[in-house]
Amino acid sequence: MAFYYWYQNDPTLYQAEVMAMQKFFPQFKIDQLQDGSGRLYWRGKVQPIPGGMVWDVMLIYKNDHPHAGQNEYGGSVQILPISPRLKDIAEQTMPDLIKTYGNYDNCAKRGFGLGLPHIYRQNFGRNEEYFICTADPKYFKTGQTHSTSAATALSWACKWMMLCEMWLNGEISDDVALEGNY
């Protein structure tokens, strides 16, 4: 019998996800979104760099986890920072980016169309939110036997948070933020 939700269809994968998170990020707790979608999520706090921000983040499984399409820039686990909120940061960075690159179109061409490197937007509840675009789809493992777990997605996201903070502080250049081999 096939169920709609991945965690019902594949209890072994669910257990593996829970074990990986408990091992690598034990402060994160699992829960279910209260929007009727049945989606599971992890929520917890991380501090990627010393002296840096504490990020309160949600890792939200898509219902077809572990599958992800070729153009899904976050795999089947979406990463949504609750605090700081990316949309708020992006609204502050955009005026400076427009000043640097001359106009919005140039910012977008450069890869800063949303005001921060490596993010995408999507509706979440009643709001449009900005999510971390962790890794190029070609680096994600998807399928029945291998998948990118929430723990792996969070490790990638922590690296992104470090990159984002350093970019905001001027510690790395736009080029490194956008094109670096990390």
Next chain:
Amino acid sequence: MANEEQDAVAARRRALAEALRNGQDVVVAPSGEVEFKSEAQEDGQTAIQVPNGKLA
């Protein structure tokens, strides 16, 4: 924060920024802190390896 501590944090951030530029392998500790693989091994702590590959 004391001066020595501030210096240590600044040095640490410089090293991490360099790691970003060079594509150096890093791991993430349970706190979320990004660390160098060798450090985590020396400390014997649990840390997850960040997969290689470009951010999208």
